[in-house]
Amino acid sequence: MEKASPHAERKMPLRKGAWSPEEDQKLTDYIKRFGIWNWSQMPEPAGLARSGKSCRLRWLNYLRPGIKRGNFSKEEEETILKWHQVLGNRWSAIASKLAGRTDNEIKNHWHTRLKKCFKNNLAPTTVSDIDVDQNGLSGIDPKVSDDHLDGSLGIPISVPHLFMADDLSSSSSTDPPHPAVEKDGNQSTEENFGSSNAFEELQSLWEQPFSLEEYLCMVETEPGIMAPTSAVWLQEPIYPSISYDGTAMGFGI
DNA sequence: AACAAAATCAACCGCTGTGCG
DNA sequence: CCGCACAGCGGTTGATTTTGT
Missing domain, CATH: 1.10.10 (Arc Repressor Mutant, subunit A)
Structure with a gap:
């Protein structure tokens, strides 16, 4: 519930609906x-x-500068699928892995894809021709998988790929830089974790391809390993903090 | 060509988390 | 510690567009 603030009191009624140019x-x-x-x-x-x-x-x-419009590429869809397996409906976190894509856009894309999946009783691979293992998700904790999923979406996750730093800039080189990348080019993969030890431990465990099922089991049985869904793990800048003169946004003014 | 159904997507709503006095 | 103000997130809605009959 948005609390009323003194500044919220306006003479004009607030406009709603589509924005005009x-x-x-x-x-x-x-x-x-x-x-x-x-x-x-x-x-x-x-x-x-x-x-x-x-x-x-x-x-x-x-x-916002750097927003990418238009259809999702196969790579982007793969990224969404992979991260959704790990993060669930944390759209903003998923969006941070896709340069120029917003949480809203990803959320919409996901839901429209799911509709098709339900209707056709097919895995989302029919939407984009991603090669998907059909065995992966049976018996998965619904909290982590998506409760909308019918369990057909089993993806063997090659985790090292998931945490490649270039996931932040996986779009084509002609795309404008992602604000987060632009602002902090040194943002390392390790920053996704609470500690570099945790990261190294996970990285070593994830050197081999494995299924989400195995991953979930691992997280459950290894208390020392931070689940990627934890708050600390998710602490990464999605959008840049913007300076008053707008320079951090690449306006160059 | 006309209509209906389905798909898509922009925007809103309501809740939670956080910072600050 | 508490309450307020604000930012941010995810779910949902509704208008528009596309597709099918």
């Missing part, structure tokens, strides 16, 4: 000029009759 321009211009300082207070000086939430969503999902 003019609104997009206003928001973009404002952020370019002043940066992001407070979503709930920005709309008014920006000349927008929108809630801060709406502005934030619009910026993060569509106006």
Whole structure:
């Protein structure tokens, strides 16, 4: 429940629905000029009759530099599938593995794919021709697999690939750099874990390809190993912190 | 060509986590 | 410690577009 703030009191009723090009321009211009300082207070000086939430969503999902539009590539779909096996419906975490893709976009893509799967009673491989092992997920903890899944989506995960640093920049070289990468090119794979020891331990365990089932079993029986779904593991910047002059966003102004 | 159904996607809603006074 | 304000996330909705009949 969004709490009412003093700043939320407006003379104009808040606009809802689709954004007009003019609104997009206003928001973009404002952020370019002043940066992001407070979503709930920005709309008014920006000349927008929108809630801060709406502005934030619009910026993060569509106006932010580096957003990639259009169809998902096979590689992107593979990445989503793999990470979804590990992270479940943590769309923002999955999005952080795909340069230029937003959590909303990935979420939508996933759900539309699932609809097809349910309808046809097929694995999602019919949508994109990913080679999927049909044996993988039976008996998996529904908390970790997706509760929407029918269990047909068994993917043998070659985990070392999952944690390759280039997962952050797996898109084609012509794509604009992902903000997170652009801001912190040194962001290492290890930063995905609470400690480098944990990372090394996992990496050594994951040198061999294995199934998600095996992974889940391992996490359950090895208390020393941090499950990737833990809060600390997920602590990585998805979006850059944006300076007041917008330079961190690559505006170059 | 017209209509219906299905698919897609942008946006909203409500909740949780976090920081700060 | 508590309450408030805000950011962020995931689920859901609804409008639009595409596809099928």
